[in-house]
Amino acid sequence: MVYRISGICFVVAMIFLMVNPVDARWLIINTLPENASVLVDAVSAGLTPVRLEGNDGERMVVTVSLEPFADFVFEYVFEANRVMFIDLEQRVEVDEDTYWQRKTNANTLQIAHEPAKEPVMEPTHEPAEEPVEEPAGAQGGVNPDVRLVKPVLQEVTDPDPLPADLIGKQDKGISIFAVQIRRDGSVIDMKPMTEMPDDAIRLYLQRWVKTWKFNPATANGVSVEGVAQAKILFDLEKGSFAVPVLGVEKRVSMAGEVDTASDPEPEPLGEATAEETPVDEGMLGEATAEETPVDE
DSSP states (O other): HHHHHHHHHHHHHHHHHSSSSSEEEEEEEEESHHHEEEEEEEEEESSSSSSEEEETOEEEEEEEEETTTTEEEEEOSSSOOOOEEEETTTTEEOOOOOOOOHHHHHHHHHHHOOOOOOOOOOOOSSSSOOOOOOOOOOOOOOOOOOOOOEEEEEEEEOOOOTTTTTTOOOOEEEEEEEEOOOOOOOEEEEEOOSSOOOHHHHHHHHHHHHTTTEEEETTTTEEEEEEEEEEEEEEETTEEEEEEETTTEEEOOTTTEEEEEEEEEOOOOOOOTTTTTTTOGGGGGGOTTTSSOOOO
């Protein structure tokens, strides 16, 4: 009797799954180098490789971090089961064959670069030759003696007036860009890492970010090109554009005027008198002998 009831329950469960298929999806993330930390909507998901699960159509912002490389940020929509391979050193997604090839090469290079045992030599009075340092990234590897520092946002300029096609819109949200930075701290190019509600908003924000100034990345104190993440909170209805990393908020009125919390308010203009408006003598120009008598 027990076996008959168990069999009936199994059949009912199978029929339920066939009629109501499970719409859960999963994403597996692998990275090179390995053991990168993964954040999902700012919540830790562990070290790679990780398996993320979500319902069909569910969205999440995924951040993959590993020092000294720049963060790899993207928005993922669960539509099908997928395995994702990321090369953090190159900041690109690669196919499975390339992933395993690079991983094998990295392991081979690591073995090849293990220091050989030093032979026992007779002491001499000749000075020993200084070893030649291998440059960072030689033969596809990373020199452990090179100290890399990420670029840091230094200054945010005022955004341009809102174009006509954005005035009156009520879109709001978060925009994240991967920004490529020159050695002098200026912006070369950028790539949006999150979906935008409108191409006009994306183009407007890209033009603004290109005017920002960064402290460039460095390798052993020498400026090098690097990649940083730019996060913007925008609210078109209020004309508000905030940069959380600097605690800066810029406001653009519908007339195109930029307002910031640090800008002083202009004083109201009134009728000036001689006592209210002192004259700056430096603005009068050079005086002549007739204009300026000399007191002997």
